[in-house]
Amino acid sequence: MYEFVSQRLNDILFSSWQHFSLVIQCLAAAAVLAVLAAALTYRSAGLRAAADSISAIGLTIPSFALIGLLIAPLGFGVLPAVVVVGFFALLPILRNAIVGLTAVPANLVEAARGLGMGRLRIFFRIELPLAWPVILAGIRVSGQMMMGIAAVAAYALGPGLGGFIFSGLSRLGGANSLESVVTGVVGVVLLALILDLLLVALGRLTIPRGIRV
Template sequence: MDSLQNFFSEYGILLLEKTWEHLYISFAALALGVIVAVPLGILLARLPKVAGLIMGIAGIVQTFPSLAILAFFIPLLGIGKVPAIAALFLYSMLPILRNTYIGVKNVDPNLLEASRGMGMTAIQRTVRVELPLAVPVIMAGIRMSAVYLIGWATLASFIGGGGLGDLIFDGLNLFRPDLIIGGAVPVTLLAILLDWLLGRLERTATPVGIRMEREGA
């Protein structure tokens, strides 16, 4: 208990700063991923011939080592948070893109035909029919990306991006287990908390009929 109190008294402010940096990097990359991947996934659902190529490219990018992606952006964007966010943005794309594509593609064609019969435009069908029905699948991809990004954001420390990775790698370099634990435990807790919060958001955003069907099953 005394060692824990000593750690917080010495590193408490630093821990808060690094946690904020970690969240900033992760949420910025996730927000960019959602803004780009969701509309692109909707578009690909209407372009099946192009979808295979784009999904294949996204899958290949996902296999690149994290450090290689970070190093690739250094000559382009320098060091700091910007290249870290750019690299994490690329990693966030695939789960969101894939799930959006699958969710929209699997919407019941009969419902789409009924919406056309009601005189809905293409945008109205997307907003009022396809997206609400695809929300559970899309949110599953966002949750997966969010949890991954919390973990991957620790690597931002290698290029001066900050975050809790600074504590972890300082602990490794200085042979300080307290610093390693002080960085690793908050990362784990943040991932668990974010997954739970997004799960609650997914439940709220899911249409009542689909929610009741899933809960009943």
């Protein structure tokens, strides 16, 4: 195992960076879109229910099957990987964003209105900061999921550590096949831990002490 890793260290590090970069970029874009969608839907019970249903149904779709379906229209490479990772990243964050915004006490919003604050100002100064811990929890859950799904995206020749996993599985029993799979799996787990630590640090920096759980 040591020999396998040492001989391919540069490839492993490059694939790890690609994997981490794919997840981070999709997670950031998904967070922005999810908060925007939640802001447009959380005040309406019907729209909230529709968003929850879409999120619940979307999470039941097998990621491997979705990647396979996207190969025909999008081809192989980065694009289907980005679409699949971004799609699944959006769903947990959207659910948490709606829950967090709905849970903001109505009396605080009314008090802000009484002080003459407009709707946008109330959202960015009152509602979003109070909902942020719940939203960040959704981002953390989504980040852990996306590390695994990004590995599966290697089926469509997407970037990342999944290439080691699929390469090893395709020649299971051959030379270095097990080492290849273990390298990919351990690398994904380590990246997931690093990402979670970074998100915990982000929470420390962005969540006021008074509302930390």
